[in-house]
Amino acid sequence: MGDLFVLAISCIFINNILLAQFLGCCPFLGTSKKMETAVGMAMAVVFVLVMAGTLTWMVDTYLLKALDVEYLRTVSFILVIASLVQFVEMFLKKSIPGLYAGLGIFLPLITTNCAVMGVCLININEEYTFVQAVVSATAYAIGFGLALVLFASIRERVNLARVPKPLQDTSIGLVTAGIIALTFMSFKGMV
Amino acid sequence: MAQSLAKEFTKGLWAEIPPFRLVLGLCPVLAVTKSVENGIGMGVATTFVLVFSNLLISLLRNVIPSKVRIACFIVIIATFVTIVELMMQAYTYELFLKLGIFIPLIVVNCIVLGRAEAFASKNSPVMSIADGLGIGMGFTLSLASLGAVREFLGNGTITVWGGVPIFEMGGNFLPFKFMIEAPGAFVGLGLMLCLMNLIGKK
Numbered sequence: 001m002g003d004l005f006v007l008a009i010s011c012i013f014i015n016n017i018l019l020a021q022f023l024g025c026c027p028f029l030g031t032s033k034k035m036e037t038a039v040g041m042a043m044a045v046v047f048v049l050v051m052a053g054t055l056t057w058m059v060d061t062y063l064l065k066a067l068d069v070e071y072l073r074t075v076s077f078i079l080v081i082a083s084l085v086q087f088v089e090m091f092l093k094k095s096i097p098g099l100y101a102g103l104g105i106f107l108p109l110i111t112t113n114c115a116v117m118g119v120c121l122i123n124i125n126e127e128y129t130f131v132q133a134v135v136s137a138t139a140y141a142i143g144f145g146l147a148l149v150l151f152a153s154i155r156e157r158v159n160l161a162r163v164p165k166p167l168q169d170t171s172i173g174l175v176t177a178g179i180i181a182l183t184f185m186s187f188k189g190m191v
Numbered sequence: 192m193a194q195s196l197a198k199e200f201t202k203g204l205w206a207e208i209p210p211f212r213l214v215l216g217l218c219p220v221l222a223v224t225k226s227v228e229n230g231i232g233m234g235v236a237t238t239f240v241l242v243f244s245n246l247l248i249s250l251l252r253n254v255i256p257s258k259v260r261i262a263c264f265i266v267i268i269a270t271f272v273t274i275v276e277l278m279m280q281a282y283t284y285e286l287f288l289k290l291g292i293f294i295p296l297i298v299v300n301c302i303v304l305g306r307a308e309a310f311a312s313k314n315s316p317v318m319s320i321a322d323g324l325g326i327g328m329g330f331t332l333s334l335a336s337l338g339a340v341r342e343f344l345g346n347g348t349i350t351v352w353g354g355v356p357i358f359e360m361g362g363n364f365l366p367f368k369f370m371i372e373a374p375g376a377f378v379g380l381g382l383m384l385c386l387m388n389l390i391g392k393k
Contacts, residue, residue, distance in 0.1 A: 020373050025217035026301055071277065074295045075269040082262060111265075114218050114299040121292045166388035167381075170214050174381030181374040 004135050006191050011139035013187040017115050018147040019180060024115030028148060029173055031106065033159070038152030042145030044106040048088060049116050049144070052081050053137025056120040057130060077120055082111045115144055151180060196321050203325025209302050210333060210380075211387045216302040219293045220334060221376040228350045230338030232286045233293060234331025236279065238324065240271045240297050245311040245323035247271075252312050264307045265298065272297045302330065341379050345370030 017023050024045070031041040056077050064070050089107045092100040100107075110116060119140045123133040154176055163172050207213055210220050219237070223229040247267050248255075255263045276294050279287040287294065297303060306326055311319040343349055344367045347360035360366075369375050 022218050022222035022373070022376065023296075025221060026215065029214065029217065071273060074273050074276065074298055075266065077295075078265055078269050078298050082265060111261075112299045112301055112304055114296045117299050118218075118292060118296060121295055125292065167385045168388075171381050171384040171388065174377045174384065178374040178377030178379075178381060181377055182369075185372065185374065 004131065007132060008135055008139040010191050011136050012143040012146065013184065014191060016143045016147055016184055017119065017140045018144055019177070019184045021118065023118035024113050024144060027106075027109065027113055027115075028151065028177070029170060032148060032152040032155050032173070035149070035152050035156060037106075038148050040103055041106045041109075042148045044103045044110055045113065045115065045144050045148075046138075046141040047103075048081075048085060048107070048110050049119060049141040050134070050138050051088070052084055052116050053119055053123060053140075054134055055084060056080055057123055057128075057133040060124050061130075073121075073124070077117060081116055081120070085111045115140070147180070147184075151177060154180070196318065199318055199321040200325040203322065203327070203329040204332065205329075205391075207326070208329040208333060209326060210330070211384055213302065213305070215305055216300045216330070217380070218296065219300065220337065221373075221380060223290055223293055224334055224338040224341055224376065224379075225345070225371050226342040226348075226350050227335050227338040228286070228352055229289055230334035230336075231331060231351070232283070233290055234327070234334045236275050236290075236294060237297055237300065237303070237330055238327025239275055240268060241303055241306060241327040241330075242320055242323040243271045244268045244303060245306060245319040246316055248307045248311040249314060249316040249319035255312075260312065261304075261308070264304060264312075268303050268307065269298045302326065337379060337383060340383070341370045341375060345372075345375060 011017075015021060018025065018028050027041050027045075031037040059076060059080055060070075060073065064073060064076065085107060089100075092103070092107075119137055122140075123136055126136075128136060155173060158172060158176060167175075203209075209215055210217055216237075219233050223233045244264070244267050248264060251263075251267075272295060275297070276287075279290075279294060306323060310322045314322070339349055343358075343360075347364045347366045348356035349358040350356045367375075370379060
């Protein structure tokens with residue numbers, strides 16, 4: 001239990017998927033201009049990442065390793081993720097329309113979010129057990145949401161400031177992200 | 192014909208150079224540019240995938256039904272990524288270890304899928320190769336230049352290939368460790384973007 005807690009903390013803060021491992025930077029910059037979209041994206045990622053992490057672990061263990069075809073990992077993972085996203089989209093549209101409207105266009109975008117694929121691959125590379133894989137997927141997803149929401153709230157304030165012209169938009173966004181990453185580095189000694 | 196071919200090729204090198212003009216595919220840009228060598232390795236791998244997936248998608252563009260095109264594109268891209276992965280494992284194992292999960296993650300690099308959707312699915316195979324090659328080389332160039340800035344400031348060396356630095360600062364130089372850590376990647380790219388905005392018209 002204690003080990004799992006340490007794993008969760010290190011996945012959320014120390015190895016934060018966005019700020020320390022640079023996965024999922026496109027949605028990070030793309031959806032962080034407004035708080036609303038940032039929250040939508042964060043929720044969609046938490047939702048899909050937990051399911052994808054669980055499912056790909058099972059596919060890898062019971063299918064790829066059992067049949068000795070590990071070289072098909074990249075192809076099969078992307079297929080699992082793409083079909084999962086499609087399935088989740090159809091399911092939500094039918095049964096929970098409120099949530100579907102909230103997540104809106106962010107759901108299909110998740111297929112090409114490298115944070116999802118990245119976490120699935122990390123789980124396999126680190127040779128996590130099933131429980132560890134689920135915990136790490138959940139924790140990475142929370143870390144993603146945390147960083148995204150933090151960044152969006154700062155970016156909303158930056159938009160009100162007078163930024164020099166060449167630095168505007170993405171450029172100042174990246175510098176801001178750098179400063180947040182710097183603060184996240186101070187978590188390094190924690191575990 | 193020759194002129195438009197050249198145009199498709201050169202637009203990737205300046206007018207639409209990723210990731211500065213097309214802000215796509217930032218993850219590998221930020222993650223692997225700790226040295227010039229990693230940047231070039233990643234760039235060449237991405238170029239390979241871009242050129243061949245563009246070619247195949249362009250050849251199949253009239254066969255693929257438009258409703259399931261994204262899924263088809265992703266499978267084609269994933270196939271070439273697997274080829275690159277296996278080849279790098281065989282021939283450049285050290286580089287493969289350094290780039291780690293970012294090689295399989297070329298599958299979800301938005302540049303590759305973006306070119307497939309925006310260009311290869313609408314143009315002839317020859318044009319698509321030129322487009323893929325141009326964008327790929329532009330990407331390699333950006334990765335190498337960001338890598339050069341970060342490696343030079345962060346480590347005081349410039350390593351182009353094979354792990355041996357071709358340039359080393361003297362003993363008095365105190366490396367700026369911040370630059371090869373995570374925050375340096377964001378700040379470095381942000382400032383380079385600013386420089387590009389300053390010298391070129393948008």
